[in-house]
Amino acid sequence: MTEVKTYTAFGLHILSEITLPELVQTNQHVSRDIVIRENDLRSLWHELAQQNEYFHIQQDFILFHVPNVAIFQMKNGNEILVSPMxxxxxxQVRLYILGTCMGAILLQRKILPLHGSAIMIDNKAYAIVGKSGAGKSTLASAFLNRGYYLLSDDVIPVTLTEHNTPIVTPAYPQQKLWLESLNQFGMKSDGYRPIIDRETKFAIPVSTQFADQPVQLAGVIELVKTDNNEIEFKPIRNLERLQTLFTHTYRKFFVTPAGLMEWHFDMTAKMVNKIEMYQLRRPEARFTAHELTDLILSTVSKEEKAL
Structure with a gap:
């Protein structure tokens, strides 16, 4: 008989047939928001998927296939079915469950998933967003090294209060860091688990510096790599703010076929006047995480004094 465990992540109670050691395990008797179970999805995939297609997206479910790993289905914001190869x-199966699958579930529940790392400064959340490889997790780790707390790494869940105040709910207590970043922070890779297929990227538990309560989102910082040697930090204004939030929505290509474009526009339009937004351009050729941290902290401090 399959052992079923209950976890909490992204502000949701998860009942899972698949063991998820990255998550915080909870009481078995709590009400569940999401069920994760194994199911044979091969016939459904062959019936619905087009040739050379990896995703099949409808309004009530999302189906995707990762060759040599699994077929996954996310339904109605409350169920994840997994058909492992x-x-x-x-x-690797867990990597997709906690990434793409949870991103889809959040969208189905009309919770905005931003792609980035969220840290807590002065009891407020700041989301560091950007393309893969921009240095989001490395910058977040620089904040942790100074005693700040992590809310999320990779998928940032954002909701609105009845007064349209954006709130970040903690995801789960883990970071993913490249070996180069570990070396810069003086951390040894020996004690950390490599992320599958990325032997130089490691899963770093952060349980002692994990913020486990929802907090207000005060700012979004878009991190961009450049060929310049200088750091540039500038506000994002007007309609660029909406575009930035859409660009850095996790798995944004789900939004339109899932019938969520109107909801996404409405939610982000309500958010943009409640938060500060910046673009932070950093040189690719050198390690700048400590300089960027100083710059962000200085800017946040000035904002607080101006209020």
């Missing part, structure tokens, strides 16, 4: 590595 016989040769699949369990670490």
């Amino acid at each position: 016989s040769e699949a590595d369990p670490d």
Whole structure:
């Protein structure tokens, strides 16, 4: 008989047939928001998917196939079905459950998933967003090294209060860092688990510096790599703010086929006047995480004094 465990992540109670050691385990008797179970999805995939297609998206479910790993289905914001391949590595299956699957579930529940890392400064959340490889997790780790707390790494869940104040709910207590970043922070990779297929990227538990309560989102910082040697930090204004939030929505290509474009526009339009937004351009050629941290903290401090 499959052992079922209950976890909490993204502000949701998760009942899972698949063991998820990255998450915080909770009491088995709590009410569940999401069920994760194994199911054979091969026939459904062959019936619906087009040739050379990896995603099939409808308004009530999203189906996707990762060759040699699994077929996944997310339904109605409350169910994740997983059909693992016989040769699949369990670490890799979990990587997709906690990433793409949870991003889809959040969208289905009309919770905005931003792609980035969220840290807490002075009891407020700041989301560091950007393309893959921009340095989001590394910058967040620089904040942790100074005693600040992590709210999320990779998928940032954002909701609105009845007064349209954006709130970040904590995801789960783990970061993903490249070996180069570990070396810069003086951390040894020996004690950390490599993320599958990325032998130089590691899963870093952050349980002692994990903020486990929702907090107000005060700012979004778009991190961009450049060929210049200088750091540039400038406000994002007007309609660029909406575009930035859409660009950095996790798995944004789900939004239109899932029938969520109107909701996404409405939610982000309500958010943009409640938060500060900046673009932070950093040189690719050198390690700048400590300089960027100083710059962000200085800017945040000036904002607080101006209020």
